[in-house]
Amino acid sequence: MWSSIQSATSASISLVIGFFLALLLLSSGRRWTKWLMLALLLPGFFPPLMIVLTGMQVTDWLGLSSLGLGVVVFCHALMNVGLVAVGVYQLVVMRLKGMIELATVESAPYKMIVGSIILRRLWRELAILFFLVFSMCFTSFSIPLILGGDQTMSFEVLVYQKVRVYNDWNQALFYVFFEMFFVSCFIWLLPKQDDESVVTELLQFGRWPMPMVFAFCLAPLLLVLFSELAGVLPALTQLHLLSELGGHFWVLSFQSLYLGFAASFVSVLLCWCMGYLSPWGKLRKVFQGLSAPSAVVVGFGLMLLFGDQPYLQLVSLVLGLSILFFPYLYRWQLDPALQRLQSQVEMAKVMGAGRSQIFWDILRPQLVSPVGFIAGVMGFWVIGEFALVQLMTGKELTLAVLAQGLLERYRLDLGSIVILWTITLGFVNWLFIGGVVRVFSHRS
Known part of the structure; x- marks a missing residue:
């Protein structure tokens, strides 16, 4: 109701x-x-x-x-x-x-x-x-x-x-x-x-x-x-508030960056896979119609699949966050980019080019920019996500979960600082992963 x-x-x-x-x-x-x-x-x-x-x-x-x-x-x-x-x-x-x-x-x-x-x-x-x-x-x-x-x-x-x-x-x-x-x-x-x-x-x-x-x-x-x-x-006028965060704050910062970078890497792999498949026609409609599944069921399902082992927990968390966000990014950036290249792909097929040659010589060089953008946004969103992280881990694993706890306790001053730092790390990850994608794409 x-x-x-x-x-x-x-x-x-x-x-x-x-x-x-x-x-x-x-x-x-x-x-x-x-x-x-x-x-x-x-x-x-x-x-x-x-x-x-x-x-x-x-x-x-x-x-x-x-x-x-x-x-x-x-x-x-x-x-x-x-x-x-x-x-x-x-x-x-x-x-x-x-x-x-x-x-x-x-x-x-x-x-x-x-x-x-x-x-x-x-x-x-x-x-x-x-x-x-x-x-x-x-x-x-x-x-x-x-x-x-x-x-x-x-x-x-x-x-x-x-x-x-x-x-x-x-x-x-x-x-x-x-x-x-x-x-x-x-x-x-x-x-x-x-x-x-x-x-x-x-x-x-x-x-x-x-x-x-x-x-x-x-x-x-x-x-x-x-x-x-x-x-x-x-909060900045009361610097003693910052001491409440302690060394745990920097540990959470590192873990947030790790999750963001890992999710960005997974999104790059997914983008290249979608580029290689080059979905047209009915297959494209299927991918366009895909929606992100329930965050709750993804979280609990991966918990049942991977168990409570700490190293597997991080893997399942990265996988779950990628499953949630990638469908949106695909429809937003990757699908339009692939459609703009469809005429070139069709011409290459007429001239006898195979799927691998089309991907390496036509699609991959022209998809570097949207793939880098998708990877950056994926990391930015993952670093700022708190609901699924808390659901799957039940503890303060990232800065976003720390900020959630502060807001729930009405510590808006300290929560604002943590949120600002979280967004800063998201942009840092965005710039870094975008540069990495461009460098590796040009070298290969």
């Missing part, structure tokens, strides 16, 4: 605010559109800990409870409004650009363009976006785990309770298969797009004041950054 209410509320707020932000994007100058889109997407790109910290800071400023439905909805909306805004903007550019430009030339009223063209012709896509955000909130795990309180705020938390509390694997697996089917259906329903058209084509209409455009489009990102600084700055 609470899961459905939370998901529907989060999706509704995200869609309404995201649509409004998309209209602001459409009225922004061509010079600023891409930068504003990046700013809108960043809150959803950051580790969930930063969003949790923002929710706790905002509720603290307002004197409200930091647990329950309201703060979970706020955090989910904060993460998803940018995704909805950019999605609506791209749909308008791809499908309605000519009609809107013609209506603008003929001096059609702004309200008529929005109501009779955008809303009327994109209502199906908007409905799909609503249900996609609904499914993302419905299956969210990290944020409801910390901020949900006594209520079961998401489907993943429900599965977690069935396994951890009631040891009811039969019902948990039923829920998991339902969840995977539910999410996969909406992924398949998403409208496919030509990535190059989205990047190169821009549209400008509307007369919203630019200060208003900047204020609203930058508000989610600035709120997240300000919440982080609001916790870090007071």
Whole structure:
């Protein structure tokens, strides 16, 4: 019950605010559109800990409870409004650009363009976006785990309770298969797009004041950054707080980097395997429809498979994190990159080139950039992940889990410092692994 209410509320707020932000994007100058889109997407790109910290800071400023439905909805909306805004903007550019430009030339009223063209012709896509955000909130795990309180705020938390509390694997697996089917259906329903058209084509209409455009489009990102600084700055003025972290802090830093680097390495191997397979046609649709499985079942399943041995525990953790994040990265970066090279692959096949030659001479050199990006993002996300790490290990193995414990104890000042250092390590790993991929690719 609470899961459905939370998901529907989060999706509704995200869609309404995201649509409004998309209209602001459409009225922004061509010079600023891409930068504003990046700013809108960043809150959803950051580790969930930063969003949790923002929710706790905002509720603290307002004197409200930091647990329950309201703060979970706020955090989910904060993460998803940018995704909805950019999605609506791209749909308008791809499908309605000519009609809107013609209506603008003929001096059609702004309200008529929005109501009779955008809303009327994109209502199906908007409905799909609503249900996609609904499914993302419905299956969210990290944020409801910390901020949900006594209520079961998401489907993943429900599965977690069935396994951890009631040891009811039969019902948990039923829920998991339902969840995977539910999410996969909406992924398949998403409208496919030509990535190059989205990047190169821009549209400008509307007369919203630019200060208003900047204020609203930058508000989610600035709120997240300000919440982080609001916790870090007071802690830096009280240096004795840092001594509470002790030497254990540096051990956790090393372990976080190890997990990030290992997951990045696994993602590189997966990318090269996918590049070698070069999925086209029906096989590509299968890979596009794959969704990340339940984090809870992945965690418990790998625990049962590998046992409690410390060295195997780290292996299972890297494998589990890779399973969770790689499907998103494949659909985001690798699949579009492979599609852009499809014509070259077909030409090489006509000329008699084999699969290995196509991979080594055509695909591999041109996939270095997206593979390096995927590996960097994988490491960044893994270093900032806490829910699956805590689930599988039950102890403070990484900085993210340490930050989670601090936030749960309302140590927002110290938690902010740990989160900032965690993000710094994520970027360090990103730069390092990206350089390693480029060096080895050029040498080979």
